[in-house]
Amino acid sequence: MDRRVVITGIGGLCGLGTNASSIWKEMREGRSAISPIITTDLYDMEGTVGAEIRAIPGHDIPRKQLVSMDRFSLLAVIAATEAMRQAGLSTNEQNAHRYGAAMGVGGPGWGTIEETYRSILLDGVTRARIFTAPKGMPSAAAGQVSIYLGLRGPVFGVTSACAAGNHAIASAVDQIRLGRADVMLAGGSDAPLTWGVLKSWEALRVLAPDTCRPFSADRKGVVLGEGAGMAVLESYEHATARGATMLAEVAGIGLSGDAYDIVMPSIEGPEAAMRSCLADAELNPDDVDYLNAHGTGTVANDEMETAAIKRVFGDHAFQMSVSSTKSMHAHCLGAASALEMIACIMAIQEGVIPPTANYREPDPQCDLDVTPNVPRERKVRVAMSNAFAMGGTNAVLAFRQV
Secondary structure, three states, rough: OOOOOEEEEEEEOOOEEOHOOOOHHHHHOOOOOOOOOOOOOOOOOOOOOEOOOOOOOOOOOOOHHHOOOOOHHHHHHHHHHHHHHHHOOOOOOOHHHEEEEEEEOOOOOOOHHHHHHHHHHHOOOOOOOOHHHHOOOOOHHHHHHHHOOOOOOOEEOOOOHHHHHHHHHHHHHHHHHHOOEEEEEEEEEEOOOHHHHHHHHHHOOOOOOOOOOOOOOOOOEEEEEEEEEEEEEEEHHHHHHHHHOOOOEEEEEEEEEEEOOOOOOEEEEHHHHHHHHHHHOOOHHHHHEEEEEOOOOHHHHHHHHHHHHHHHHHHHHHHHHHEEEEHHHHHHHHHHHHHHHHHHHHHHHOOOOOEEEOOOEEEEEOOOOOOEEOOEEEOEEEEEEEEEOOEEEEOOHHHHHH
């Protein structure tokens, strides 16, 4: 059964802010949250830049649950709670089995893993802490959200590196379209600002020393960030029946694999995902007003993505607005596309294109309208969000005004 799926609540926190409205306020003004990391010990990497959440907002998670949570699960629960609150939903004995969660993550509980290895290998501790395994497992965020909010429907984790948030939303939409759930919480969460993770990205030689400058000729690479973004997805019938405010419709999903290289991007995989998304949504290329680019700030990604966009959209590639909000919230890995979902929803709601911050020099290979530095007012009926991950796992979503 083909069921329309709408978004009725969003939540999030990242370096830009600790709720969706504060994130959007900073995004639309083009303010970047990237600065030297100060909240965690980076040892020989002191001074490395990132986009960190300097203070966790207040919450009422019971201590009994809190002690079993890594930071990425905590971020997921806070964002999911905000999304449910905005949607005006809660679970009870009658509906809980029809409410589920799909949580995208880029990896496991990095903080827990690093603390465990350092204590055992360097400090001589002979035992790991009791909750090390459940705190560190990648599916912990889904489980913790389910426990805190009482979700008894389909609950699972999704991991596809930098595309995990979009893949989780796509998987949640499928649960609703297939009739397995009426409501799904979906998005992504990641807390990768640890010494070990940053050392591994440093080894790839893609970390920018200063900031993230997508599509700018002087770009120097990726900056990592932490955060979570969540959406409440409902069948159109369920939302209508309860008189819910619908923020947007998930109009289309496009998924593909590059089958090319574990780190180098291809043009064909992203092109296929964008084409599939348009086909699934029954949209023409010129229906898209705004495209939130994957836009990591590496030379290879930004050139590849520009070329793929031109292949798919033709002349319209130069008419629609494009931007990379990673220039502001940095690359939050499993949470990246979930935060970018917030940008798309709010662009539709307010008719404002969030800019690509930190842009300095035009690049002839990246010659689209990337909305440099300054937001632009524009009616947005359809917004598309690109997520292209290492390993060639691509997920593209299209959101439409309801």
